[in-house]
Amino acid sequence: MDKVKLYLDKIKKFIRVDKIKKILFGRNLSDGLILRSIVYLLLISIGFVYLYPMLYMLSYSFMKPQDITNPMVIWVPTELYFENFNKAIITLKYFETLLSSLTITLVPAIIQTIVCSLIGYGFARYNFPLKKTLLFLVLVTFIVPIQVYTIPRYVMFHQFGILETALSIIIPSIFGQGVNSAIFILIFYQFFRIIPNAFFEAAEIEGAGDYKIFFKIAVPLAIPSYITSFLFGFVWYWNETYISSLFLGQDFQSLQIKLAYFVSQFAASYPNEEAQRLNEGIRLAATLLIILPMLLVYFIMQRYFIEGVEKSGIAGE
Amino acid sequence: MTKKTRKALIGYSFIGLWIIGFLGLMVYPLINSLIYSFSKVTITGTGIKLNFTGWDNFVSVFTSEQGFIFRERLVDFAIQLALYVPIIIVFSIIIAVLINAKIRFRGFFRMIYFLPVIISSGPVINELITQGASGSSFIESYGVITMIEQNLPSFLAEPISEMFQQIIVIFWFSGVQILIFLAGLQKIDTSIYEACSIDGAGPWEIFWKITLPSLKNLVLINLIFTIVSLATFEGNGVINLIVENMNNPLTGYGFASAIAWCYFLVVCIFLGIAAFLFRNKKPTQY
Structure with a gap:
């Protein structure tokens, strides 16, 4: 009996179950063979679902009309065909439209950021009557669906005569009522709240005024x-x-709106051209052109998207 | 003037723009919208004319043909919300945990998973879906949908198979949520993990006992964000109906406002449920 036990021990020592278990399952999510392969499998397969539309778009936008109808051509076009982009650029009047698109995106985005930082700072650093209520109302503005108040706003802007001009998009951003402004107010609120008071007190003792403190201390910290x-x-x-x-x-030239009405826009740009019929290639080339500026911004500024969320207090308290 | 009142005034000066905007661009339109919903609104050359009609617009939500379409789409929206929201939350927690692990090419994976944040606009998603680039055809080819339709009762199979067909939409609505969960995960002190694994906890226990509880507060934030963003998404049938009715001479702004308020009520119910389920329970006192 003792001999059997001895052998078993020897076998156990040889196999070292613990070690195998450690290799297979690991102690953390990232080590351990089985878990790690599951993690990578999941990451790659889900990542593929995300990338699929991009790849599809990229591949089709370079295909000749013959390639699109040819079942033998999958993913890789027979040649790089730029005519789709050419047609999409003409239909969208791309460069002109890009400029007017930027006036209703870049301008309000910049204004909104500045205004929301002011508002967030006010909420974070000062005490005033009704502060809690007002802060709660900031949250409420995020929850109320835009559909409820767009109709009267539409009527109001019509009376002001700013409908169908870029001002109708820019004005709400000036008053902290732009797209998701409440979120930005909260981001700045969270950020300014966690700056230690000592910073501000020191500046105050030195005789700096409230607005000077904001511009000289708070803004640089919050870059x-x-x-x-x-x-x-x-x-x-x-x-x-x-x-x-x-x-x-419909008449305002913005890229997204032009894409939404692409079919009619195309018909207007290419009348009586039966042979040059609109196909997936052209439409996907147009779609690609519209997300292109965002992709560029994303690739250049990528780290700010992620680090920014980590550092700013979105996920805080 | 005491220092306190001076400071309060400076505080108001910082948030002044918001107060003006809130009153002028939010409260005033909301009151108007409420008035419209109780009126027959006619557009004249000089402006708009209101005739008070009482509850007529709300009654016609339940009686008229447009009202019927609205109720139908509202039910669709509610089902969509009830199905999508939990999936989006669970999915984004899983992705956040995965890309937070120490993996190779982490930057590359993050880049892919945050793509939806930057390109999920109504026209672009529409174009992708109509041009077959949404990936649903690629899921269909594996026969998942026919399998579901054969094995489940139809009232369940229909929304679920639709969900698979729109999986891309679900995925593409998770970008910001993943970001928020990831930010939350990064805030967990790594020494907690170390302490746990020294005490013999495996990855499974760590996930349920440490990771998930620390994400709990963020779940509510993400629930609210998801509900609101689904509710205001351009592809949503209800909000398109509101615009259609605005331009429809038979119904007009009055009826459109009435259905917008009904819609808001439904969204609020969902937000209420979310807030109730994930409310911050106060620690019990002894």
Whole structure:
């Protein structure tokens, strides 16, 4: 009996179950063979679902009409065909439209960031009557669906005569009522709240006024929050189409609206061209052109999207 | 003037723009919208004319043909919300945990997973879906949908198979949520993990006992964000109906405002449920 036990011990020592278990399952999510392969499998397969539309778009936008109808051509076009982009650029009047698109995205995004930082700072550093209530109302403005108040706003802007001009998009941003402004106010609120008081007290003792303190101390400290807010504001304005299509009308030249009415736009740009019929290639080339500015911004500023969210207090308290 | 009142005034000066905007661009339109919803609104050359009609607009939500379409779309929206929201939350927690782990090419994976944040606009998603680039065809080819339709009762199979067809929409609505969860995960002190694994906790226990509880507060934030962003998404049938009715001479702004308020009520119910389920329970006192 003892011998058997001895052998078993020897075998156990040889196999070292613990070690195998450690290799397979690990102690953390990132080590351990089984878990790690599951993690990578999940990451890659879900990542593919995300990338699929991008790849599809990229591949089709370079295909000749013959390639699109040819079942033998999958993913890789027979040649790089730029005519789709050419047609899409003409139909969208791309460069002109890009400029007017920027006036209703870049401008309000910048204004909104500045205004929201002021508001967030006010809430974070000062005590005044009704502060809690007002802060709660900031949250409420985020929750109320835009549909409830767009109709009267539409009527109001009509009376002011700013409908179908860029002002109808820019004015709300001046007053902290732009696209998701409440979120930016809260980001700045959270950020300014966690700056130690000592910074401000020291400046106050030195005799700096309240506004000087804001510009000289608070703003430089909050640069990452500014960048993050601006980026998200820019992206959200770029992707917002409900209000802009309503307020600006079909005639205003914005890229997103042009994409929404691409079929009729194409017919207007290419009348009587039966042979040059609109196909997926052209439409996807147009779609690609519209997300291209955002992709560029994203690739250049990528780290601010992620670090910014980590540093600014979105996830805080 | 005491220092306190001076400071309060300076505080108001910082948030002044917001107060003006809130009153002028939010409260005033909301009151008007409420008035419209109780009126027949006619557009004249000089402006708009209101005839008070009492509850007529709200009654016609339940009686007229447009009202019927609205109720139908509202039910669709409610089902969509009830299905999508939990999936989006669970999915974004999983992704956030995955890309927070120490993996290779972390930057690359993050870049892919945050793509939706930057390109999810109504026209772009519409274009992708109509041009077949949404990935649903690629899921269909695996026969998942036919399997569901054969094995489940139809009232369940229909929304679920639709959900699979719109999986891309679900994925593409998770960008910001993943970011927020990831930010929350990064705030967990790594020494907690170390302490746990020294005490013999495996990854499974750590996930349920440490990771998930620390994300709990963020779940509510993300729930609110998801509900609101689904509710205001351009592809949503209800909000398109509101615009259609605005321009419809038979119904007009009055009826459009009435259905907008009904819609708001439904959204509020969902937000209320979310807030109730994930409310911050006060620590019990002894």
